[in-house]
Amino acid sequence: MRIGLLGTGPWADMAHAPALSGHRELDFVGVWGRSADAAKALADRHGTRAYEDVDALLAEVDAVAIALPPSVQAPLAARAARANCHLLLDKPLAATVEEGRAVVEAVEQAGVASVVFFTSRFQPEIQAWIAEQAATEGWFTARAEWLGAVFTSDSPFAASPWRQEKGGLWDVGPHALSVLMPVLGDVERVAAAARGPKDTVHLVLHHVSGASSTLTLSLTAPPAAAGAAVELRGKSGVTILPGSAEGAVEALTRAADALLEAARTGRPHPCDAAFGLRVTEILTDAEAQLGSAPQIR
Template identity: 75%
Template sequence: MRIGLLGTGPWARAAHAPALSGHPDVDFAGVWGRRPEAAQELATMHGVRAYDDVDALLADVDAVAVALPPAVQADLAVRAARAGRHLLLDKPLAPTGAQGRAVVEAVEAAGVASVVFFTTRFQPEPQAWIEEQARVGGWFTGRAQWLGAVFTSDGSPFAASPWRQDKGALWDVGPHALSVLLPVLGEPRRVTAAAYGPGDTVHLVLDHTSGASSSSTLSLTAPPAAAGATVELRGEAGVTVLPEATEDAVPALGRAVDALLTAAGTGTPHPCDAAFAFQVTRILAAAETLLHSGTH
């Protein structure tokens, strides 16, 4: 499979490009970016072609990996799907429910495969734990704390990201928490959110179809010493905690590429496809509406 990369920012440089160039079963075909000089620099680093025109890249590949802000990703994902290209996307899928729905509809209409990179879902120890807890069932409550220090650490490459500054932790780390809780506890019947605490800290509370409830504390302004992620479940089987991953994002993204290859080859959707990411987007959009309205 020939895969092109859309995006040249810190995440594209640190994760996507290394994962694509090091994958034995794909041909990393080239890079397109909104800044041609950045695309040329990244392409040169990996010995691939820099494209000035996104449609020219789409014409040369079977699939695209996207490392761009959510609004840009959503529009280009629709464009790529309509061109018949498979999609390796990042979270969040889109910044609005309407844009997320447009991606899903384009994927379904074109019959292309889609995988959305929720990091935890492609790390072996956490994913095995998620599958086991979904099998066990009987959970009473879930509690997630996903605390980042993007806005409090010196030199974070993501601190200047306009969409993170605008959307905050709800949209940046909220998808990670939901990607763990939803497969275990089920879809939410009700969503509540409150912006209590420092900076962009948000508390998200869900009433799930399983009868369980969950709460997530999300922030990008945690003190660096307090940053980290934990998920705890309590239920009939007792108490269990999400294990820590033992590897960084690049191998996990390689597994997401594997998942895309499998989904494209078999026609069987992956659990972390655009439809699942759209479910996450709808929850985030509902929470955002509550936060902006002042009701919760």
């Protein structure tokens, strides 16, 4: 499969480009970015070609991976789908429900495959844990804490404008939802949402299974307190989300495998654009309840 990359930022450079260039079933055709100089530099580092015209790249590939802010990703994803390109997308899918819905409609109309890269869903240990818990009945409640320390001097994402605007709800919230929803079912409603320190958010969710979950999400946790934890409690007892030995490049390689499989078989992946849209809808509901913008500094 011929694939292109849209985006030239740190995530594109440290995760997407290595995963695409190292994949045995992908031909990494080229890179497009909003900065032509950055696109050339990234392409040179990873042995591919820089494109100044995004449509020229779309015309020469079967698929694209997108590593761009959600408000930029969504319209480009819809554009790529209309050009009959399969989509390897990042989370969150879009910054608004309307933009996310436009991506889903374009995917459906073109009949292309889509996979949204929720990191945990493509790590084997966590995949196996989710499948085991999804097959277990009687979950009563869940607790998820996803705490990042992004805005530090040594973080490659410290200057990210969309993370500064949206905070942990939109950056790490999708990760927590991607783990909880396959086990507890879709979110029936956001029962409560409150702000904590800086960008920290606390959510209470009611799921269609009857279970409830609480989420604590942040990008401004002290570095010593950063990390992710998920705990489920129910009739079978208590279980905790395992860690993973794999990093982002390995997980993204598995996401590319999933896109190839979906394109070959025509069977939607569980983390497709429609699931990405549902996550966007939940985040939007939570954001509406929170009201004020996050205080990063």
